[in-house]
């Protein structure tokens with residue numbers, strides 16, 4: 479029987495469906511870009527910067543989100559966005575991820591000279607460069623922000639649709655939940671869906687199950703980012719189980735934003751036991767100080783999930799990908815073939 483170790487997890491093919499571009503830079507790159515752009519950062523050394531950026535002691539989601547002002551200060555040019563996206567694909571490939579959906583809100587990259595369209599073109603080109611260098615697959619999800627005017631979300635959804643044949647596969651809403659219901663942005667969400675984009679919405683992270691219900695029932699989300707507080711509404715939980723609506727679970731991030739008090743108290747194990755499809759994601763590699771391997775390892779260490787359950791969560795990641803069926807099934811066949819080899823008794 480295969481046991482879960484950091485090595486076997488590294489060898490388990492995984493899909494990363496929830497990772498924010500502006501929360502997942504390499505600290506070294508951030509420093510180089512800051513030097514080039516004359517931007518000052520809270521530290522001069524990569525290790526110290528990584529520490530300063532890590533949200534281990536955030537008081538809540540809003541405090542967690544404050545760190546993005548620093549990352550965004552070096553993400554206002556096409557070459558910077560190209561490089562950061564390429565490196566993010568390379569970092570995923572290096573730790574055994576085979577498919578990654580990178581998300582970000584392009585409106586946050588237009589504080590300099592970039593237009594909204596240019597703020598989408600540059601990451602798409604970086605994504606292609608990363609795929610060519612590594613052989614893994616990558617796609618982009620564009621995010622609107624819950625706490626901005628819905629007309630901005632609509633503009634972002636329009637750009638997402640314009641680039642849907644060039645690597646943009648989904649639309650999301652991020653940002654503070656309380657007081658900013660997803661349905662305020664329904665026009666953007668519907669535009670994305672009617673044009674064949676996938677819709678995933680952050681919900682149930684910084685607000686209760688009513689936020690998840692709004693995202694699924696009123697806005698028709700096909701996946702939910704986090705969904706941490708789903709268990710507080712047993713009827714809704716049952717809907718997720720029977721309809722097989724996937725949750726993109728981010729364990730470390732949920733502890734940092736205080737969506738849960740500790741890893742051991744995270745409801746992900748409950749969702750797995752109930753048969754709700756969940757897949758593990760990092761949310762923000764730099765700001766959460768984590769990796770895809772770390773998240774699977776945490777699930778094993780703190781939630782008591784064994785190898786078979788880790789395999790199931792990895793499989794759900796490919797199943798829930800915003801890809802055409804043919805591309806999804808070829809990723810899934812490759813996944814099954816590799817898992818078969820991993821599950822062979824050692825000689």
Ligand SMILES: [Zn+2]
Nearest residue numbers: 498680703761
């Ligand atoms: Zn997120």
